[in-house]
Structures are given as structure tokens and as C-alpha cells.
Amino acid sequence: MTLASGAPTSAPSRRADGAGASEGPHRFRRRKPIRGPGRTPIVLNVTAMIDVVFLLMTYFLLIAQFRSAERGLPLALPRKLEASAPAAAPRDPFELPVRPLTVLVRSTGPARSHMTLSVDDPAIPRPNSLDELVSSLSSARGVSMPADQLIAVRPAPEARWEHALMVFSALRQAGFEAIRLSNPVPAAPASAPPR
Amino acid sequence: MSLLPNLTPLIDVVFLLLVFFMFVTQLAKDRAVPLTLPALPEAEVERFRGRSTLIVNVVPAGSSEQGAGGYRFGLLSFPASVDGLRALSGALGEARRRDPGAALLLRAQADERYERVHPVMQAAVLAGFPGVQLVTLPNGRSQRQEVAP
Numbered sequence: 180m181t182l183a184s185g186a187p188t189s190a191p192s193r194r195a196d197g198a199g200a201s202e203g204p205h206r207f208r209r210r211k212p213i214r215g216p217g218r219t220p221i222v223l224n225v226t227a228m229i230d231v232v233f234l235l236m237t238y239f240l241l242i243a244q245f246r247s248a249e250r251g252l253p254l255a256l257p258r259k260l261e262a263s264a265p266a267a268a269p270r271d272p273f274e275l276p277v278r279p280l281t282v283l284v285r286s287t288g289p290a291r292s293h294m295t296l297s298v299d300d301p302a303i304p305r306p307n308s309l310d311e312l313v314s315s316l317s318s319a320r321g322v323s324m325p326a327d328q329l330i331a332v333r334p335a336p337e338a339r340w341e342h343a344l345m346v347f348s349a350l351r352q353a354g355f356e357a358i359r360l361s362n363p364v365p366a367a368p369a370s371a372p373p374r
Numbered sequence: 375m376s377l378l379p380n381l382t383p384l385i386d387v388v389f390l391l392l393v394f395f396m397f398v399t400q401l402a403k404d405r406a407v408p409l410t411l412p413a414l415p416e417a418e419v420e421r422f423r424g425r426s427t428l429i430v431n432v433v434p435a436g437s438s439e440q441g442a443g444g445y446r447f448g449l450l451s452f453p454a455s456v457d458g459l460r461a462l463s464g465a466l467g468e469a470r471r472r473d474p475g476a477a478l479l480l481r482a483q484a485d486e487r488y489e490r491v492h493p494v495m496q497a498a499v500l501a502g503f504p505g506v507q508l509v510t511l512p513n514g515r516s517q518r519q520e521v522a523p
Contacts, residue, residue, distance in 0.1 A: 237394065237397060251510070252508040253505055254506050254507070256499050256506055260499055337489065340432075341412035344508060363489040363492050
């Protein structure tokens with residue numbers, strides 16, 4: 180009963196400054212001014228928006244951290260270590276000797292082309308560049324050496340890692356399957372002046 | 375007057391803290407030392423995304439990182455000595471026993487001497503790994519310092 184009696188008293192007052200004022204001649208006077216001293220301050224709460232923006236920023240930082248351009252060059256490893264002295268271990272007398280073709284890599288400077296290559300096979304001319312080595316090995320493949328010829332890339336101890344990888348990768352690209360990165364021991368003592 | 379508290383800013387802050395700690399956790403297990411990796415234009419490289427990886431870094435001698443002049447596997451540092459390499463091989467073998475399918479990544483600076491990189495491969499052989507991934511960058515990105523996944 181109290182609610183029912185209270186409702187009619189509040190209804191005319193709401194109509195006086197709201198919908199009821201639009202019919203009368205003073206409808207603009209009753210409305211609160213947009214500008215001036217009596218206006219309602221328009222405050223936009225941007226806290227939630229800033230929070231969301233920080234969230235997005237952190238999210239993209241996180242994603243940028245995950246994205247990496249690094250790739251892997253797969254190298255198959257032997258099951259046991261390469262013997263530094265060939266005659267150290269007793270060998271199976273019926274095992275055919277597998278003699279790898281050794282490619283010696285030396286670095287002469289910091290640039291990518293600053294390396295010297297030599298092959299221990301007399302049938303292959305001494306290459307002046309990596310492209311020459313790949314082309315001569317590709318042409319000799321299946322002719323003077325078997326198609327599955329084992330190639331040992333043997334960089335000098337002080338050779339740059341980049342150069343060793345370049346030779347390895349170029350031989351892989353040329354289609355050689357069995358490539359290993361050997362001990363950094365120079366094969367020929369004459370061609371390896373100790374530094 | 376309503377007594378219901380507005381929980382939206384609290385939830386926002388909680389989400390921020392959650393993402394922050396996810397981020398910090400990622401940094402804490404950062405296993406890759408910033409290195410200038412060799413760039414290979416023609417390499418048949420492959421991505422190792424989605425596989426669990428073990429990363430061995432050959433840390434340069436002048437580096438400010440932990441384990442400078444030696445090797446770093448995860449957060450473990452190993453000196454470049456016979457004992458250090460034996461310890462590295464043991465740690466690699468232990469990691470392989472825990473996760474036999476993990477790929478081993480070898481990261482070395484482009485100008486690293488080969489005699490410093492090769493012992494890591496020997497340690498991987500002794501630890502029983504069938505192969506190793508030599509980490510490179512595609513050509514043209516060699517100057518950027520990347521963080522491995």
C-alpha cells in the first residue's frame with residue numbers, strides 16, 4: 180500500500196524534468212546546460228581501455244619473442260667417436276676399408292668467400308672456390324667415385340664455423356648424403372703449418 | 375546505494391599479472407645465448423618448431439653471458455676443458471634419457487673457431503645422440519640477434 184501510494188507522487192516529478200517538459204513552452208529551460216557552470220561533468224573512464232591496451236601490448240611482445248628465424252641444418256652423427264689414430268683399434272679383417280674423400284677447409288679472412296679448399300683425391304683439381312668444388316665433385320660423382328661416396332669435411336682448427344657450415348651445406352645441396360664434419364686435425368702435415 | 379563492488383579492474387589487473395608472469399617465466403628458462411649465427415642462403419634448413427629442443431651454445435670468450443669462453447647447455451655452464459666436455463656429455467646424456475625424442479641444437483657464432491665447435495659434436499656422440507641440428511639463420515638476417523624458440 181505504501182508502494183502504491185508512493186508511485187504517483189514520484190511520477191509527476193520525473194515527468195516535470197523529462198518527457199513532460201517537452202510538451203510545455205519551457206522545455207529548454209528545464210534541461211541541464213551542456214556548457215556553463217551548472218553542467219554535468221562528462222568523465223570517460225579510460226582505465227579499462229588502458230588495461231586492455233597493456234594486455235594487447237604484452238601479448239604481442241610475447242608473440243614476437245616466440246617467433247624466431249633460426250633454422251636447423253641436420254647433421255647425422257656417427258655412433259662412436261672417430262678414431263684419431265686409424266690403426267689404434269683392432270679392425271675386422273674382412274671389412275672393406277671405407278676411405279672418405281676429405282675436403283680441407285681453411286679460413287683466410289672474415290668474408291664469406293675468404294676460404295681455401297683442398298681435396299685429397301688426385302683426380303679432382305684443386306678448387307678455387309666453393310662453387311668449383313661442388314661442380315667438380317658433382318661431375319666426378321658416379322664416374323670416378325661412387326654415388327654414395329662418404330665425404331669428410333675437415334676444417335682446420337682455426338677455421339671459421341661459418342665456412343665449415345657453408346661447405347657442409349653446399350655439399351648437401353649437391354646431393355651428397357654421407358657427409359661428416361671431421362676432427363679439426365689437419366690430414367696432411369705439409370699443408371698445415373702450425374700457428 | 376549498491377554495495378556490489380566492481381570487479382572489472384581487479385580482473386584486468388589479475389590478467390595483466392598472469393600474462394606478466396608467463397612472460398617472465400619464458401625469460402627465466404631462456405636457454406639461448408644471443409649469438410651472431412652463420413647465415414646460409416642455400417641451406418636445406420628446417421624449422422624445429424613444436425619439437426622439444428635441447429640447446430647447446432658455444433659462448434664466445436668475450437661474451438658477457440654466463441659461461442663465456444665455454445659451453446652453455448640450458449642454464450648449466452661448462453668450461454672448454456676435457457673435464458668440462460666430459461661433464462657436458464654427461465649432462466646431454468642425462469637430458470636424452472629424460473626426453474629421448476628431443477632434438478639437439480648446436481648454436482655457435484659465425485666467426486667461432488671450428489676447434490671450439492667440434493667438441494660439442496663429440497660430446498653429443500658420446501651422449502648417444504643420432505644427430506644434431508646446426509642452427510643457422512636464413513641469409514640476410516645474420517646481423518640480427520635472435521632468440522631460439
